[in-house]
Amino acid sequence: xxxxxxxxxxxxxxxxxxxxxxxxxxxxxxxxxxxxxxxxxxxxxxxxxxxxxxxxxxxxxxxxxxxxxxxxxxxxxxxxxxxxxxxxxxxxxxxxxxxxxxxxxxxxxxxxxxxxxxxxxxxxxxxxxxxxxxxxxxxxxxxxxxxxxxx
Amino acid sequence: xxxxxxxxxxxxxxxxxxxxxxxxxxxxxxxxxxxxxxxxxxxxxxxxxxxxxxxxxxxxxxxxxxxxxxxxxxxxxxxxxxxxxxxxxxxxxxxxxxxxxxxxxxxxxxxxxxxxxxxxxxxxxxxxxxxxxxxxxxxxxxxxxxxxxxxxxxxxxxxxxxxxxxxxxxxxxxxxxxxxxxxxxxxxxxxxxxxxxxxxxxxxxxxxxxxxxxxxxxxxxxxxxxxxxxxxxxxxxxxxxxxxxxxxxxxxxxxxxxxxxxxxxxxxxx
Numbered sequence: 347x348x349x350x351x352x353x354x355x356x357x358x359x360x361x362x363x364x365x366x367x368x369x370x371x372x373x374x375x376x377x378x379x380x381x382x383x384x385x386x387x388x389x390x391x392x393x394x395x396x397x398x399x400x401x402x403x404x405x406x407x408x409x410x411x412x413x414x415x416x417x418x419x420x421x422x423x424x425x426x427x428x429x430x431x432x433x434x435x436x437x438x439x440x441x442x443x444x445x446x447x448x449x450x451x452x453x454x455x456x457x458x459x460x461x462x463x464x465x466x467x468x469x470x471x472x473x474x475x476x477x478x479x480x481x482x483x484x485x486x487x488x489x490x491x492x493x494x495x496x497x
Numbered sequence: 498x499x500x501x502x503x504x505x506x507x508x509x510x511x512x513x514x515x516x517x518x519x520x521x522x523x524x525x526x527x528x529x530x531x532x533x534x535x536x537x538x539x540x541x542x543x544x545x546x547x548x549x550x551x552x553x554x555x556x557x558x559x560x561x562x563x564x565x566x567x568x569x570x571x572x573x574x575x576x577x578x579x580x581x582x583x584x585x586x587x588x589x590x591x592x593x594x595x596x597x598x599x600x601x602x603x604x605x606x607x608x609x610x611x612x613x614x615x616x617x618x619x620x621x622x623x624x625x626x627x628x629x630x631x632x633x634x635x636x637x638x639x640x641x642x643x644x645x646x647x648x649x650x651x652x653x654x655x656x657x658x659x660x661x662x663x664x665x666x667x668x669x670x671x672x673x674x675x676x677x678x679x680x681x682x683x684x685x686x687x688x689x690x691x692x693x694x695x696x697x698x699x700x701x702x703x704x705x706x707x708x709x710x711x712x713x714x715x716x717x718x719x720x721x722x723x724x725x726x727x728x729x730x731x732x733x734x735x736x737x738x739x740x741x742x743x744x745x746x747x748x749x750x751x752x753x754x755x756x757x758x759x760x761x762x763x764x765x766x767x
Contacts, residue, residue, distance in 0.1 A: 374551075374552065377692075377693070378681070378684065378685050378692050378693055378694075379685075380651055380682070380685065382651060396650040396651055396652075402650075405651040405682075406678055406681075407678050407681030407682045407684075407685060408681065409551055409680075409681040409684055409685075409693075409694055409697075410692075410693055410694060411547070411693075411694055411695070412542075412631050412632040412693035412694055412695045412696075413628070413630050413631030413632060414628060414630050414631055415543055415545055415547075415626040415627070415628060415631050415695060416545060416626070416628075434736070435553075437547055441551075441552035441553075442552075443674075443678065444671075444674055444675070445678075446675070468651075470641070470643070470685070470688060472641050472688070473641065473685075473688055473689075473692055476633065477632065477633070478629065478630065478631075478633070480630060481631070481632070
């Protein structure tokens with residue numbers, strides 16, 4: 347099972363009418379999984395209850411590509427796009443995910459305070475057992491996390 | 498003007514509707530050419546190339562075109578002659594599964610292998626495309642659904658409140674991103690075949706789930722007239738569906754169908 351990741355962010359000042367956590371560069375090449383988000387909970391794991399007491403802030407879901415069905419290199423997105431290449435983009439270019447966390451952020455973090463977001467990848471155990479181990483190893487790859495608030 | 502098809506809730510189908518739908522799916526599943534179930538299920542994932550579009554604003558238009566083509570072949574199958582009894586094609590449309598009720602998989606889609614809505618063979622994929630590095634090969638679809646009823650949080654199904662919240666979003670890309678995430682959650686809730694992109698469309702429930710996604714988009718379009726599709730170019734082709742572009746799938750009625758929570762029809766008389 348993949349390890350969780352954690353990021354430190356700063357909560358903006360009020361007022362804001364909406365707050366989003368945006369995750370960039372999320373890999374989706376392997377098994378499908380839920381990215382479960384906990385605020386200020388450095389030890390949260392797949393079995394942590396998704397309640398207020400544990401800082402649960404929401405989830406995103408990755409519908410996975412399920413591993414590579416082709417030969418070597420088939421599932422490696424090109425580093426750059428050649429001029430005059432009008433084909434569709436490679437299937438496995440990392441995606442962005444956005445979770446609306448307005449109420450949870452307001453409830454859990456004071457304006458101006460630093461806080462952590464722990465991202466816990468969750469694959470249902472019965473599903474993970476049916477898959478090759480490489481599909482559930484190093485599952486969570488995220489390049490950057492943004493907190494975006496709107497007034 | 499031609500009579501439009503009404504896609505109905507999977508829990509509101511009559512006995513005759515369910516019978517017609519099962520017959521049509523069964524006939525598609527028995528076909529192993531480019532009119533058949535395995536061909537159309539395979540377009541989403543395996544066999545290569547994987548053609549589905551996820552994680553971009555094309556997610557909704559692409560899947561609307563996909564369902565449209567699939568439904569046309571379902572209508573063909575429904576009206577095809579022997580070896581199966583001929584049934585009226587007009588009785589068949591793709592039902593939508595309103596998972597937000599928390600009731601779980603609709604009864605019409607449950608049962609054993611004699612029910613072509615409960616599962617399907619996973620065929621037409623070359624053995625070489627199961628590499629040992631990807632999902633394992635299976636002869637038939639399977640499901641491992643999560644909990645039903647309220648209060649299960651992310652382990653359960655998306656709620657009616659979450660859907661209502663989506664419908665309030667006014668920006669297409671914002672709406673599309675959030676809806677796609679609920680869509681992903683449902684795929685994982687069903688479990689088994691539905692959990693992974695390469696084979697998900699082989700589960701007949703896939704089509705009812707995506708009709709629900711398409712319906713939510715249609716409801717959003719009704720609630721936000723003129724909102725359009727953000728920066729998506731209308732002339733963008735939706736491959737591999739050669740007759741449809743983004744612009745051509747913006748109207749469900751233009752594609753000959755609609756979603757109705759209830760319909761009532763009568764013949765005028767003097």
